[in-house]
Structures are given as C-alpha cells and as structure tokens.
Amino acid sequence: NAGVTQTPKFQVLKTGQSMTLQCAQDMNHNSMYWYRQDPGMGLRLIYYSASEGTTDKGEVPNGYNVSRLNKREFSLRLESAAPSQTSVYFCASSPGTGFEYTQYFGPGTRLTVL
Amino acid sequence: DAKTTQPNSMESNEEEPVHLPCNHSTISGTDYIHWYRQLPSQGPEYVIHGLTSNVNNRMASLAIAEDRKSSTLILHRATLRDAAVYYCILRRRSGSARQLTFGSGTQLTVLP
Numbered sequence: 001n002a003g004v005t006q007t008p009k010f011q012v013l014k015t016g017q018s019m020t021l022q023c024a025q026d027m028n029h030n031s032m033y034w035y036r037q038d039p040g041m042g043l044r045l046i047y048y049s050a051s052e053g054t055t056d057k058g059e060v061p062n063g064y065n066v067s068r069l070n071k072r073e074f075s076l077r078l079e080s081a082a083p084s085q086t087s088v089y090f091c092a093s094s095p096g097t098g099f100e101y102t103q104y105f106g107p108g109t110r111l112t113v114l
Numbered sequence: 115d116a117k118t119t120q121p122n123s124m125e126s127n128e129e130e131p132v133h134l135p136c137n138h139s140t141i142s143g144t145d146y147i148h149w150y151r152q153l154p155s156q157g158p159e160y161v162i163h164g165l166t167s168n169v170n171n172r173m174a175s176l177a178i179a180e181d182r183k184s185s186t187l188i189l190h191r192a193t194l195r196d197a198a199v200y201y202c203i204l205r206r207r208s209g210s211a212r213q214l215t216f217g218s219g220t221q222l223t224v225l226p
Contacts, residue, residue, distance in 0.1 A: 042216025058213055090157045099146050099205040103214055105157030
C-alpha cells in the first residue's frame with residue numbers, strides 16, 4: 001500500500017516549457033488535490049477534484065490545468081512554465097471533501113523554472 | 115475564515131513533553147481544530163483533530179480551551195523524529211471544507 005505517489009521527484013524547466021506532474025493514490029479515495037508550497041510559507045490549493053469526473057479551481061489556479069484521469073490518478077499540467085511557478089508541489093487525497101476527512105499527502109515534486 | 119496564530123518556533127529536549135499552542139480567537143461554533151505536521155522534505159501528515167472535548171490518539175493529545183479560543187497540541191515524549199513544522203488548521207463543519215488552509219506553523223526543534 002504505497003498511499004499517494006508523485007512523479008517526478010525533481011524537475012528543472014526553462015521558461016516557456018511545459019510539463020505534467022503525475023499523482024496516483026491506491027486508497028480508493030474519491031477526492032484529490034494539488035497544492036503548492038513556496039519557501040517559508042504554508043501550502044496553497046491550486047485545483048481539486050471532489051470525485052472522478054469533476055475538477056474545480058482552488059486558491060491559485062492561474063497557469064495550471066488538471067486532469068482527473070480516473071479514480072486513482074490526478075495530473076497537474078504547466079502549459080508554459082514561468083519562474084513564479086518555482087515551488088514544491090504536493091498532491092493529496094481524501095475519502096471526501098468534507099471537514100471530517102483527513103487528507104493524505106504525497107512526498108512532493110520540487111520544480112525549478114529558470 | 116477564522117485564522118490561527120502560532121509561535122514561529124519552539125525547542126524541546128528529547129523525551130520531554132512538548133506543548134504547542136494555537137490561538138484562534140475568531141473560531142466559530144462549527145469549526146473543527148485540526149493539526150498536521152510536516153517533517154523535513156516530506157508532505158504534511160495528519161496528527162489529530164477535535165471540536166470541543168480533549169482528544170487523544172497514538173501520536174498526540176489535543177487540549178481545547180473551554181471557550182475554544184485556543185488549543186494546545188501535546189506530544190508526551192518528544193523524539194528526534196518529531197522535529198517538524200506543526201500546523202494548526204480550522205475546518206468548518208458546514209459546506210465544503212475542501213481545502214486545508216495552512217498558516218506558517220511552528221517549527222519544532224528537538225534537542226538530543
């Protein structure tokens with residue numbers, strides 16, 4: 001039982017390049033999330049998927065797109081990377097989106113945009 | 115949304131108890147108090163949560179003030195592995211509490 005896995009662990013991009021961050025969970029959770037964490041700050045929600053087939057914007061969605069490929073997988077795409085998107089990206093999952101549900105986080109992807 | 119205030123950093127000696135405070139003076143009656151922690155170079159992990167009564171689990175205890183304007187996370191015997199940033203988060207019962215709103219947290223250093 002791996003929990004939440006993310007690939008890649010590290011990535012360096014040049015400004016304007018595109019890439020997709022992959023996330024998968026094996027806990028049969030309905031809801032999945034993408035957060036970013038900038039140095040010295042807490043996490044901020046980019047997008048989330050309450051259930052398979054649905055996605056919604058979070059606090060900081062600009063410059064990103066997401067795809068809920070199936071119940072297990074939720075990807076985050078940067079179409080044209082910018083230095084402001086240098087950050088650590090965390091994927092999380094939970095049984096549902098309600099207050100009572102614990103969110104389980106992956107190990108993160110460290111992205112640098114030059 | 116109600117906000118939380120935590121000290122930026124705290125130190126503890128190994129195998130001693132640690133009390134991590136959190137102020138949430140504007141908490142509403144439907145807000146649950148959650149604690150997560152983030153070990154170095156890892157994603158956050160759930161620690162404990164509660165509403166009004168004190169709560170215990172295998173990781174920690176949560177003491178909630180009678181007026182709910184503050185709470186304290188208690189680690190009974192700190193180990194080196196407990197060195198992390200601890201986040202106190204309010205989650206509203208009503209509506210969709212889809213995101214966890216992280217503040218800057220408390221950096222706990224455990225001294226051997």
